[in-house]
Amino acid sequence: MSLSVLRLLAGDVPVDPSSPDAKNWIEGELAKAEYQAAKPTWFDIASKAVQDWLASLFQGPGGDAGPVLLTVVLLLVAGLIVAAFLIFGLPRLNRRGAEGRRSVFGADDTRSAAELRASAAAAAHGGDWIVATEELFRAIAQSLDERTIVTVSPGTTATEFAARAAVVAPAERERLAAAARAFDDVRYLGRAGTEAHYQQLVALDQSLQQFRPSLVPAAEAAR
Known part of the structure; x- marks a missing residue:
């Protein structure tokens, strides 16, 4: 002064x-x-007003902040849960198992066995042995599914399909296992397909088209 x-x-x-x-x-x-x-600025005045308002929220009628604080926390948790549902959707049941499965056909692949064979033949004609191997393996699986010999779903893996098919066609067990390995190699392991692998699939496909299954319990074939 x-x-x-x-x-x-x-x-x-x-x-x-x-x-x-x-x-x-x-x-x-x-x-x-x-x-x-x-002199206090407008920001100082506004901050003080907000602080006073927040302090009043956390003070119950008797000066006890416990009930009010608990209510605020519960409301915040509920809001976060609702936001999570809106952003991420409902949690999937057995999510870990679903993520570990590999699709044989693809979720949106509705082609018939004949269409898959034609696609495989076209890829083989162009020397694309990767696509030819993938498409012909799908054709084999789709063909047995169409004939209701082996049940195949979009979540069925190549190895699972080969094991199921071997139950009804035990004579083809080794060739089915080899076909599943060839499919996994080109589809998931990034290995180059070969004409030899494709021709092995062609022979297996022709053999299975002529195959007539014996009576096998449906539950056993599904496993």
Whole structure:
């Protein structure tokens, strides 16, 4: 505080506080930069108001914040759960098992065995042995499914299909297992297909088309 104000407060200067001169001196003193810098800003005022409002929320009728705090926490948790459902959807049952399965046909592949064979033949004609191997293996599986010999679903793996087919066609067990390995090699392991693998699948497909299953319990074939 400046010396003039101190003198005024100390009574060194006989000035009547109600006089216009005293009022002007005081207003001039308060207008100085050091006093203006000490004044609270609009942000300080707004922050204080928000702090007071939040403090009032956490104070119950008797000054106890416990019940109000618990209610706020429960509301926040409920809001987070609802947001998670809206963003990610309902959790899948047995999610780990579903992620570990590999599709033989693909979820949206509705082609018949004949269409898959034609696709495989076209790929083989162009020298694309990877696609030819994939498509012909699918054709073999789809053919047995169409004939209701082996049940195949989009979640069935190549190895599972080969094991099921071997139950009803035990004589083809080794060739079915080899076909499943060839499919997995080109589909999932990134290995190059070969004409030899494709021709082995052609021979297996022709043999299975002529195959007539013996009576096998349906539950055993499904396994």
